Amino acid sequence: MIPLLNLYKERWQVESEQIIKPGLAAIESALTLLGHPEKQLNVVHFAGTNGKGSTLSFVEGIARAHGLSVGKFMSPCVVDVHDQIQIDGEPISTDQMDRLFQHLAEAGLSGKLTDFELLTVVAFLYFANQKPDLVLIEAGMGGREDSTNVVIPIVSVVPSIALEHTKFLGDTLTSIARHKAGIFKDNCPAVIGEMTNNIKDIFVQEAKAKNVALYCYGQHFTVTKTNVSELYENTVYEVKFGNLQRQLLGAHQGHNMSLAITAFMEVVKKFQLELDESKIQFGIKTAVLAGRFEQVLPNIYFDGAHNPASIQSLVSTIKEHFPKKRIEFLVGLLADKDVQSILKLLEEVGDVFYFADIQNERAMKASVIFELSQAKNKYIINDPVKILTEPVKGDTVRIVTGSLYLLSEIRQKCKNII
Numbered sequence: 171m172i173p174l175l176n177l178y179k180e181r182w183q184v185e186s187e188q189i190i191k192p193g194l195a196a197i198e199s200a201l202t203l204l205g206h207p208e209k210q211l212n213v214v215h216f217a218g219t220n221g222k223g224s225t226l227s228f229v230e231g232i233a234r235a236h237g238l239s240v241g242k243f244m245s246p247c248v249v250d251v252h253d254q255i256q257i258d259g260e261p262i263s264t265d266q267m268d269r270l271f272q273h274l275a276e277a278g279l280s281g282k283l284t285d286f287e288l289l290t291v292v293a294f295l296y297f298a299n300q301k302p303d304l305v306l307i308e309a310g311m312g313g314r315e316d317s318t319n320v321v322i323p324i325v326s327v328v329p330s331i332a333l334e335h336t337k338f339l340g341d342t343l344t345s346i347a348r349h350k351a352g353i354f355k356d357n358c359p360a361v362i363g364e365m366t367n368n369i370k371d372i373f374v375q376e377a378k379a380k381n382v383a384l385y386c387y388g389q390h391f392t393v394t395k396t397n398v399s400e401l402y403e404n405t406v407y408e409v410k411f412g413n414l415q416r417q418l419l420g421a422h423q424g425h426n427m428s429l430a431i432t433a434f435m436e437v438v439k440k441f442q443l444e445l446d447e448s449k450i451q452f453g454i455k456t457a458v459l460a461g462r463f464e465q466v467l468p469n470i471y472f473d474g475a476h477n478p479a480s481i482q483s484l485v486s487t488i489k490e491h492f493p494k495k496r497i498e499f500l501v502g503l504l505a506d507k508d509v510q511s512i513l514k515l516l517e518e519v520g521d522v523f524y525f526a527d528i529q530n531e532r533a534m535k536a537s538v539i540f541e542l543s544q545a546k547n548k549y550i551i552n553d554p555v556k557i558l559t560e561p562v563k564g565d566t567v568r569i570v571t572g573s574l575y576l577l578s579e580i581r582q583k584c585k586n587i588i
Contacts, residue, residue: 192315207298221329228430232453314352332479502576
């Protein structure tokens, strides 16, 4: 359930299904009725297992530093439905959302879409009305059959591939990669992150079939660490950008940053901009993303890692930045995740574990997670907010992780604290 979405659905009597239903037929039909607002947008399209949101945020920072207004559509929400649709960091307002739902009701779309399809349509309409220069669109699940895959992008970006949503995308990395590669469009360039050769080959084949200029991390561009910053190099464009310093922590974020800079090269060509190294540096330095190793209170961090690959990145970041700290985890997980692998990874660095229920139909009960955990110091808590409001000693770091839905619930309850 998307917080506050039902408020607008009920107010304007617009019905939609709270299910996942892959396929483009329904949304294409709806967009036809609305005059195809998605065709009015200059889009960068993101898909992939991990790194979509971070890479998108780096692109946003760089684009805004170059003077472009930037819309973005991301999921899931941070607090409620409004923050999934933003322009220049400002969420869509309640008045604007009301007007768009009225439009949907009058267009006769009630009962024709799922919740996510409905919200995707709202985002397209909003951006078409407000006309930001650039629109960054994150796929909800997969790519080829995701409702966002109706756009013709300036460039497509896929940061990574790992097992996720296996019920819908298949239970192999190659199957998942084929879904993600489906966001490639004829004659539109694409950027992909570091991948094993067999997975990379799937994207190469898709690119050849669609005449896509494909830029690959490690082959066409790289990022390397210097003393206190990072250096980006691109052999295709024969450019280097140094002194790159970011707030988003972890080596994986350097990788995501390099994808963002590469993707922005295509935006520069589209808008005939002058690429400015100082503006790239500023955009990278100011890029932030809620729930990505985000410090919300002294010694308290939120990280939305929710599968083994992203949890491994979190663990690596903890080892890098807090090697001698006492680590406490507050964890909530969805039942369709690889829970045992996630717990095993967290237990490499965790000293104390608190398990909490998530108010989501897909969630695993905290009591079940407790039994699966091999941690010596573990507890089930009914009130995660209480844990967060307790002072944390300087030798301790407390990290909330396992699900973006858990982070969203806690934010809603802690609006006056966080």
